[in-house]
Amino acid sequence: MKHRILFICFFLISLFALDFLVFKKLQFWLPNESPWNTNHFFNFLYEYERIRTLPKTKKRVIIVGSSVAYYSIDAGKLKESLRNDFDLDVDVFYLAYAGNSPLYVYLLLNWLDPLEPDLVVYPVNFIDYRIHRTYVMFPEGRNDSVDESVVVKDALTFGEAPQSLWIFPWETLKEVGSSMDLETWSRYVLSSGFSFYRYKDIYLQNLQNLVQHRFGRNTSYHAYAGVLIPEGISGLGWTGQQFSFLPTEKMKNKGFWVEVTSFLLAGKPCRMEISNGKAKQEIVLNKAGWVHLYLDSEFFQEKKLITIKLERTWFANEATGAYLDYHFDPMGVRLEQTFGLEEARSGIQYEREPRTEDFRYRNMKEEEYRKYFHYRLLEGLEKRPGIGYLVALKLAKERIREESFRPYFHFRYLKKIADHFRERNISFLLINNPENPISLDWYEDSRWYRDHLTYLQSLAGGSVYYWDIHRSLPMQGFSDFHHFTYIGMEQMNPIYAKRIGNLFPK
Template sequence: MKNRILFLTYFVVFLFGIDFLCFRKFQFLLPNESPWNTNHFFNFLYEYERIRSIPKTKKRIIVVGSSVAYYSLDATLLEKTLKDKFALDVDVFYLAYAGNSPLYVYLLLNWLEPLQPDLVVYPVNFIDYRLHRTYVLFPEGSNETVEEAKMVQDALTFGEAPQSLWVFPFETLQEIGSEMDLETWSRYIVSTSFSFYRYKDIYEQNIQNLIQHRFGRNTSYHSYMGVLIPEGVNGLGWTGKQFSFFPTKKIQEKGFWVEVTPFLLAGSTCQIQFSNGETKQTIVLKDPRWTKLELDPAFFQNQKQITATLEKVWYAHEASGAYLDYHWDPMGVRLEQTFGLEEAKSGVQYKREPRTEDFRYNGMDDKTYTRYFYYRLLEGLDKRPGIGYLVALKHAKERIRNEQFRPYFHFRYLQKIADHFRDRNLPFLLINNPENPISLTWYEDSLWYREHLRFLQSLESGSVHFWDIHNVLPMQGFSDFHHFTYVGMQQMNSIYAERIGNLFPK
């Protein structure tokens, strides 16, 4: 009997030891090659471990929140502006991920203490309050009357908030475990106890990326992370009519892959000409598939930039199937994910690079942008189910304008967040972030919006600061209702820097 107990004890210790070493430690020692704006929760966890490992030598600003936050500020730009204009030498870090809501920002708060922040910044927008879910679940309901318990249960569903099970199972149990049914409660207990269960759906993506980047073709991906193309490349790696790059040893030895669509070929062929001013080469693209291209060895005799020029382009709004998209950008070929690099990028989980879609509105007048906005974001739901959440948000803003403001659920957590920082005398800046002027017209002049602003303003006192800048960015700075383009982010940088800089003692 004693031997059995001893064996069982050793087994449990071994199980928890392996679980801790492999899933809590080892996976975060590997290079993170998941690009910005993908693999959200792994990137968040990886970034947290990275920040925690850095000795604090400067004042620290930590930006928390959802994609609203990390589309709004660039850490490097903000650091530079604060240093140049305010003589503030600070580190700016992000702990934000897509879909984050005030409940989960609240659950994150105790994680911040080991990071020793000197200021926490939290930009919010309508999407963060998840109010549209009421109308999705209860088409005839309202946010004035809906039962809060039902919205809490919805917020715990895996589809709506996987972070509750993947990232914050223990904190979620502590906060709202009493509102869970037995099956849900049991899952959270297992997720709290065993990292292999908690991370089972997220850790493998980075391992797949590592293997793919080193041994694969890099032709199956959701975000381009190759070299910056002077003429621009979009987020999925599609070029325009031209793209330029420098020759590399990898391209010389292995060539590179491009995706050719049937819409580029249009029942014929398409020539692509490569030139560096001295050497020229023409390749005929014949088949609608991923195609391997190999360049003339003469291109590799020097390091001169090579420019590829396609004979023609195609347009996604004229395409069909997976290639259909509602935009007017001229499209060329799709580059492999790590195109032009000798080694894949790593540690770019919060580093945003400009893409062609960030510049499509430059110089566009309001009338043209407005027509494009409705076409690109709200038309063709039957063909593009992915825009369903945008349609739901539009309906929610149009309906909530006729309701009384009710500070329930996520608004209660905003209050708890403010109280947390006030009690600790830690500077906290809550920002009612800019919103696209088009979507603002749906509800800005309503009693609901005015009362919601009064509620946010009421949170300010002591070390808690509130800043309302919901209407300071023109529509051309937005890619949708609430996400900034890269250009919009650059335009807002000095505005954020001035407000943040003034929070530090002179």
């Protein structure tokens, strides 16, 4: 009996030790080669561990929130503006991930203590309050009367908030465990105790990336992470009719892959003309799918810019299946994820680079943008189920205007967040972030919107600041209802910098 107890104790200690070493520590020692929108929660955890190990040598600004925060503020550009315009040498960090709502920002707060922030910035928008979920669950329901416990349970479902199980299981249990059924509660207990269960759905992605980047073709991915293409490249790696790059040793030895669609071929071969000003080559593309290409040896004799021009382009709005998309960008071929690099980049989990979709609206007149907005974001739901949440958001904004404002669930957590920082005398800036003027028009003049602004304003006081800038960016600076294009982000950078800079003592 004694030996059995010793064995069980040894087994449990070994299990917890192995779990801690491999899943809590070792996986974060490996390089992270996942861009922002490919492995959200691992990126968040990886970035947190990175910041936590950095010695604090300057004042720290930490940006929290959802993709609204990420697409609004560039940490590097903000840091540069604060240094150049306000003589403030500070570090700026992100702790944001897609879909992060006030409840989960609240659960993050105790994680911030070891990071010693001097200012926490939280940009919010309508999407963050998850108000549209009421109308999805109850088509005839209302947010001013819905049973809050039902909304809380919905917010804890894995489909709506996987981060609660992956990142904050223990904190979620303590905060809203009483709202869970036994099965859900058990999963959260298991996730709180064992990292191998907690991270089982996210850690493999980074390992797969590492293996792919070193030994694979890099042709299966969700976000391009290769070299910048001077002519521009889409977030999914699609070129236009022409694209340029510098030759690499890897390209010389292994060639590179491009995806060719049947829509580019349109029943006949497509020529690629390749030149660097001296050397020339022609490749004929005649089959759809991923194609392995090699350049002539002449292109590697000197490091000169190589330009490839396709005979023609194709358009995603005329395509079918997975290639269908409602935009008018001329498309060429798709490049492998790490195209043009000798080695895949790491530590890019919060780096944003411009993509061709960021420049679609730069010179558009308002009327043209409005037509494009409705076509690109709201038409063709039967063919594009992925836009369902945008359609639901539009419906929610149109319906909420007829309701009275009720500060429940996520709004209560905004107050808890504000009180947390006020009690600790840490500067906190809550921003009612810019929203696309088109979607603002659906509900801005309602009593609900006015009362919700009054509520947000009431949270200010002491070390807590509130800033309403919901109409500070023209429609051309938005890619949808609430996400900025890269150009929009650049336009807003000096505005954010001025407000943040003024919060630091001179």
